[in-house]
Amino acid sequence: MAGESSFVERAPAPALAAVASLVWIQQVGDRPLAQRLVPHGGGELRCVLGEAPRLLGPLTTATYHDIPAGGTVIGVRLRPGVLGGLAGMPADELADQDVAGTDVWRDLNRLTDLLGNAATPQAALGHLQAFAARSARVRDPLVDEAVRHLMPWRGGAPSALPALLSISERQLRRRCRAAAGVGVKELHRILRLQGFIARVQASVDRQDEADVDLARWAIETGYTDQAHLGRECRRLVGVTPGVLLAQTGAACACGHDHAASYRPMLRPGDGRFVLERRPVPA
Structure with missing residues (x-):
């Protein structure tokens, strides 16, 4: 219906699956929107149709993105560790930065024309995905392995990584910052919080109020206790876990399907979050 907002996210095209975790189309209604963006460990290639694409670097705290009334935004969310390549x-030069795509890629003018002339937002998103796939370069396999170890359902600790990957802590930090934009410890904090957010979104999707238990979710997602979760949530998102739960429920009340964003943070094949505890290498 005219004047209403919509948000549709889904898995990326197969050619982009190794680089991106999801893609989306957002259409804003009659009022401008200040959209909160939460750290997720990767960058985002996004474009308000009619404008040039922009690159959002990895966030270390929540920020807001203003979308004009009637605007349509398409975007690609990059996986952690992909942005540098x-x-x-x-x-790390892009951390917490929102930069014009032309400052990063010289050949962006043709893409801007393609997006502006696309018949539909879906067609424009196809062009944006194709550009991201073409622009992908060789990634750092060591950082990729570190990211896999730090995924929230693995329960991996940053302190275990140097021994696990046979590298010094200093070298690991340098390579992680070059590829992902943040150090290992910061990436762990962000992915752990994303594990909690995934748990919240999965619960909202099931509409199961009996399942809500912030203290249990804190332990399941790797925090010491609920107070620890509260401190990290306020630091990274700017609100308490309870407020985040309420806001997520309200935002999804109109039927938005966020499975594409939260399922990668759950144990593969499992509909809910269960932490997998692994022994730390001696």
Whole structure:
């Protein structure tokens, strides 16, 4: 219906699956929207149709993105550890930055024309995905392995990584910052919080109020206790876990399906979050 907002996210095209975790189309209604963006460990290639694409670097705290009334936004969410190779520069130079795509890629004018002339937002998103797939360069396999170890359902600790990957802590930090934009410890904090957010979104999707238990979710997602979760949630998102739960429920009340964003943070094949505890290497 005219004047209403919509948000549709889904898995990326197969050619982009190794680089991106999801893609989306957002259409804003008659009022402008200040959308909160939460750290997720990767960057985002996004475009308000009619404008040039922009690259959002990895966030270390929540920020807001203003979308004009009637605007349509398409976007690609990059996986953690991908940004440095895609942008062709150290990713830590892009941390907490929102930069014009033309500052990163010289050949972006043709893409801007393609997006502006696309018949539908879906067609424009196809062009944006194709560009991201073409721009992907060789990734750092060591950082990829570190990211896999730090996924929230694995329960991996940053302190275990140097021994696990046979590298010094200093070298690991340097390579992680170059590829992902943040250090190992910061990436762990962000992915752990994303594990909690995934747990919240899965619960909202099931509409199961009896399942809500913040203290249990804190332990399941790797926090010491609920107070620890509260401190980290306020630091990274700016609100308490309870407020985040309420806001997520309200935002999804109109039927938005966020499975594409939260399922990668759950144990593969499991509909809910269960932490997998693994022994720390001696």
